Structures are given as C-alpha cells and as structure tokens.
Amino acid sequence: MKLARRLQAIKPSATLALNARAKALAASGKDVVVLAAGEPDFDTPEFVKQAAIEALRTGFTKYTATAGMPELREAVCRKLEKDNGLKYAPEQVVVTAGGKQSLYNCFQALLDEGDEVIIFAPYWVSYPDMVHLAGGTPVIVPTREEDGYAPDPAAIKKALTPRTRAIILNSPANPTGAVYSRATLEGIADAVRGHDCFIVTDDMYEKLLYTGEPFLNLGNVAPDLVPRLLVSNGLSKSYAMTGWRLGYAAGPKALISGMQLVQDQSTSNASSITQKAALAALNGPTDTITAMVNEYRERRDLFVAGLNAIPGIRCRLPEGAFYAMADVRGLLGKTYKGKPLTDSLQLSEALLNDFLVAAVPGDPFGAPGYIRMSFVTSREVLQKGLTRLRDFVAALG
Numbered sequence: 001m002k003l004a005r006r007l008q009a010i011k012p013s014a015t016l017a018l019n020a021r022a023k024a025l026a027a028s029g030k031d032v033v034v035l036a037a038g039e040p041d042f043d044t045p046e047f048v049k050q051a052a053i054e055a056l057r058t059g060f061t062k063y064t065a066t067a068g069m070p071e072l073r074e075a076v077c078r079k080l081e082k083d084n085g086l087k088y089a090p091e092q093v094v095v096t097a098g099g100k101q102s103l104y105n106c107f108q109a110l111l112d113e114g115d116e117v118i119i120f121a122p123y124w125v126s127y128p129d130m131v132h133l134a135g136g137t138p139v140i141v142p143t144r145e146e147d148g149y150a151p152d153p154a155a156i157k158k159a160l161t162p163r164t165r166a167i168i169l170n171s172p173a174n175p176t177g178a179v180y181s182r183a184t185l186e187g188i189a190d191a192v193r194g195h196d197c198f199i200v201t202d203d204m205y206e207k208l209l210y211t212g213e214p215f216l217n218l219g220n221v222a223p224d225l226v227p228r229l230l231v232s233n234g235l236s237k238s239y240a241m242t243g244w245r246l247g248y249a250a251g252p253k254a255l256i257s258g259m260q261l262v263q264d265q266s267t268s269n270a271s272s273i274t275q276k277a278a279l280a281a282l283n284g285p286t287d288t289i290t291a292m293v294n295e296y297r298e299r300r301d302l303f304v305a306g307l308n309a310i311p312g313i314r315c316r317l318p319e320g321a322f323y324a325m326a327d328v329r330g331l332l333g334k335t336y337k338g339k340p341l342t343d344s345l346q347l348s349e350a351l352l353n354d355f356l357v358a359a360v361p362g363d364p365f366g367a368p369g370y371i372r373m374s375f376v377t378s379r380e381v382l383q384k385g386l387t388r389l390r391d392f393v394a395a396l397g
C-alpha cells in the first residue's frame with residue numbers, strides 16, 4: 001500500500017522497539033536485564049493517584065478546554081516562575097498529552113516545507129523524525145564527549161542559514177546525561193542572538209540533576225531571548241508519570257495559539273483525569289522527587305564505576321537524566337562467535353539475544369560506537385547487568 005511520502009523518512013522509535021522486544025522476551029519467561037527503558041521504575045506518588053481517583057469519582061471525565069483546564073495552566077505558570085524564574089501568563093501555556101506532543105505541536109505550528117531545525121548530536125531519537133513529519137529539515141550539529149557534549153558556538157553559527165526556524169536544546173540530555181553550564185548557555189545565546197529563530201528548550205529532565213547546582217534554562221542567562229523561547233516540559237520523568245501522558249509548553253502567545261490549533265484538530269485536550277493528577281503534582285510536595293534523585297545518583301555512581309571497570313568500555317559520568325552512554329568502540333573490531341563486531345547495533349543485538357541485556361545502540365541517537373543504558377532499575381538488576389556485560393566482553397575474541 002502506498003503511504004504518504006513524508007512517512008518515507010520516518011523511522012520507528014528505536015528505544016520503544018527495543019523495549020518492546022525486551023518485554024516480549026521477559027514475557028516468554030526469559031530473565032532479561034532491561035536497561036533500555038526511558039521511564040522511572042518508581043511508582044507515581046500516592047497523592048497524585050488519589051487526585052485522579054477523585055476526578056473519576058466526581059465525574060471529571062469530560063472534555064476540557066483544548067489547551068488544558070485553566071487551574072492547570074495557572075499552576076504551570078506558577079511552577080515556571082518559582083522553579084525557573086520565567087514569567088508566563090496562562091494564555092501562553094498549552095497542556096499536552098506528554099512532552100512529545102508539545103514538541104510535535106511546536107514543529108507542526110512552526111515549520112514550512114524545507115525549514116531547518118538545528119539539533120545537536122547525540123540527540124533524542126524523536127527530534128529529527130518530528131521535524132521531518134512537519135516537512136522540515138533537521139540540521140545535525142555534532143558535539144564532542146571531550147567537551148562534555150557542550151555545543152560549539154562557532155559550529156552553531158556555521159549551521160545557521162536563512163531557513164533556520166528553530167534550534168533545540170535538551171539539558172539534562174537524553175541520551176548523554178550532559179548538563180549545560182551557564183557559560184555553555186551564554187555561548188549558545190550569543191551564537192543565535194543575531195538570527196531570527198526560535199529556541200526550543202526541552203526541559204523534560206530538569207529535576208533529574210546530580211550536580212548540586214540549580215537547573216538553568218537559556219532564558220535565565222539570556223532574558224532578551226525569552227520572546228522567542230519555547231519551553232517544553234512535562235511530568236513523565238520527574239513524577240514517574242510516563243503512562244499518564246502529561247506535558248506542557250510555554251512561549252510566545254502566537255506560537256502557543258498555533259500549537260493549540262494543531263491540538264484542536266488532532267488530539268484535543270490531554271486526559272481530564274490526568275490533568276487533575278497533574279494539578280495535584282504541581283501543587284504538591286516535592287519530597288518524592290528528592291528521594292528519586294538521591295536513589296538515581298547512587299545507582300549512577302555504582303553503574304558507571306562498574307562500566308568503567310570493564311576492559312574496552314568507557315563511560316562518562318552523566319550529570320543529569322538517568323542514562324549512561326558508554327563508549328564501546330574499544331570492543332568493535334573484536335570477534336564474536338567467529339565474526340567481527342562492526343557496530344553498536346550488532347553489539348546490542350548480541351547482548352540481547354545471548355546475554356539477555358537490553359541496551360540501546362547509539363546509532364539512532366546520532367552516536368555510533370556508543371550504547372545507551374538507563375539506570376532506572378534496582379541496584380541488584382544493575383549489578384546483574386554489569387556481570388553479564390563482563391561475560392559478554394570475556395566472550396569476545
């Protein structure tokens with residue numbers, strides 16, 4: 001069957017696909033160590049669940065305004081002011097079915113055929129495809145591990161063209177766990193200041209920071225750029241609410257109205273029940289987040305130290321998010337089952353099939369030679385994963 005031309009450039013999400021395979025193996029009784037997931041293993045806080053139960057009980061089960069119920073948009077404004085020092089009015093906020101939908105709406109609202117969006121590699125797998133789906137062209141600007149994955153302002157300037165409509169920043173980042181310093185953000189701001197493009201910040205991992213420093217958005221270091229800033233965020237990672245589907249975006253009124261229009265004619269409002277839960281989350285205590293972050297920090301230290309103790313594997317300490325991006329180039333070229341291992345795709349396949357460890361190859365993130373493993377699983381499972389990785393490396397010729 002012939003499908004639309006714009007789908008030809010689109011790939012299914014590599015992380016979702018690998019996760020589905022790992023889950024299928026587990027369902028068939030195999031003891032799989034799943035390090036592929038991009039979701040917290042913690043449960044959604046009880047007070048958030050109670051708010052959803054209350055919504056059901058009281059019949060809050062109908063359509064809401066497309067952009068979200070007014071109290072929730074107000075709560076988002078309060079959150080952005082309190083946590084991020086960014087002032088927005090409720091009309092400048094749209095509530096969406098997940099952070100992914102915020103970004104999707106943004107590119108649908110912003111891009112004409114051939115418009116360019118600057119994306120730093122390694123990148124979250126969905127950015128280039130979302131840009132393609134909106135008819136845009138992703139312009140990939142590489143960053144280097146040696147620089148802590150900080151983008152080089154000179155490379156940004158070189159990538160800017162009259163067709164550049166937006167640039168995406170993601171700090172803390174998926175998949176690298178890199179966190180942009182004030183100096184890095186200032187460098188990015190200087191590079192784009194003279195160019196009329198939007199700056200989209202994907203702050204999904206804002207709360208998952210291990211540096212001890214407060215989170216910084218580009219708007220904090222460059223207030224003059226706030227009029228062309230779109231802040232995208234959501235509750236999936238910070239409140240362990242991946243399945244609830246709740247994101248939001250704040251930005252210039254015209255762009256938010258455009259995003260709302262896209263949503264009006266596609267999904268309409270995010271689930272009313274989820275919105276009530278989100279309201280409770282945003283207005284509620286943050287001790288569950290603190291507990292999660294403390295536990296992730298311990299797991300990160302344990303896991304990254306374990307990875308670095310395996311010959312041929314090297315892993316930079318991520319400053320945020322919950323992913324370890326391990327450099328496995330030291331293993332490529334070695335032989336496995338009599339054949340040379342040529343790339344991280346092949347390596348991930350062997351790991352899953354023969355050692356029952358699900359790790360995502362770096363290639364779909366624009367990071368060939370790396371694998372991404374999440375540490376959102378218990379310390380026991382992480383230890384088991386490390387043991388199996390060590391066995392795998394020992395089996396290489």
Ligand SMILES: Cc1ncc(COP(=O)(O)O)c(C=O)c1O
Binds near residue numbers: 038124170204235245
């Ligand atoms: C960098 C980044 N942005 C956005 C999202 C989307 O999150 P949500 O589940 O809220 O759509 C993810 C999810 O993995 C992510 O890693």
